[in-house]
């Protein structure tokens with residue numbers, strides 16, 4: 558069941574004494590991960606030595622494409638099996654459990670690509686959350702009066718959740734008729750059917766119309782304000798800054814940095830991770846010349862690094878050799894070059 562709600566001041570104070578480093582101990586961790594690894598062929602997709610998730614807060618999980626964020630989610634929620642490692646919730650080991658068993662213990666997740674069944678009604682999709690994640694109960698299935706009572710309770714809860722996410726007017730529509738953003742809300746409603754303690758959201762904002770973004774952000778904050786622990790994967794740094802209490806950064810399978818959202822820029826590892834992972838990729842811009850996708854994340858990382866340099870009394874006339882050496886498009890530059898590479902938009 559959800560725990561007591563923390564105020565913004567309490568949440569901020571909680572992290573005051575937490576080290577700004579990978580694997581930092583938290584004052585009251587709900588999830589603890591140790592030695593978790595997953596390899597695909599020769600590729601180490603996840604290799605997390607130690608990670609603690611603070612109870613009752615929103616933890617943002619960021620990292621360049623292919624950093625291992627979704628694979629870590631898959632492992633923690635029982636959708637994939639690790640090669641090594643353990644993880645626990647409140648000291649209870651969770652390894653080897655299936656998704657519905659984990660849901661019964663209070664951990665649920667949503668997916669990057671929504672799993673709504675388009676030929677089913679919105680209401681039935683939400684009702685599925687109960688059977689998907691709670692598991693069928695043999696006794697309930699055998700005794701019709703118990704089954705009916707359970708069905709009524711499930712329908713009632715599904716309707717309450719649809720109202721919470723302003724989807725009640727669409728209860729009888731087919732899920733296929735919903736917009737991308739509404740499908741994200743539907744997924745959240747479905748995940749909440751089991752009254753979880755920990756909610757893991759994989760890119761909840763991806764593909765969402767800007768008009769719905771604020772509403773979705775509000776819903777995610779509301780989960781925390783109801784006492785749930787939220788872990789979410791996100792690429793948009795504005796979203797990360799807006800709603801995270803703490804941020805965990807992954808690159809090449811490992812946690813490489815942890816910090817409050819406003820202190821990410823002081824981590825050279827973060828900037829290097831974004832630059833290093835994109836040095837061989839084309840930069841992407843929209844029609845108006847604004848960076849998009851990974852290029853946008855890279856631009857934010859560079860801006861933050863520059864702001865940090867200025868704040869700490871440095872100047873930008875001699876950019877960091879590390880940054881320059883890894884700069885996208887810097888092919889042909891000397892590895893330790895001190896001349897800024899010329900950036901051309903495609």
Ligand SMILES: Nc1ncnc2c1ncn2[C@@H]1O[C@H](COP(=O)(O)OP(=O)(O)OP(=O)(O)O)[C@@H](O)[C@H]1O
Nearest residue numbers: 597600601602620621622623624625626627628629
């Ligand atoms: N089932 C799989 N089989 C083979 N390789 C996989 C599989 N799943 C993930 N990978 C690889 O593992 C690495 C980590 O992938 P993952 O999807 O976890 O990263 P991510 O950080 O979530 O990336 P993105 O931000 O692009 O979603 C990638 O190199 C990916 O290609």
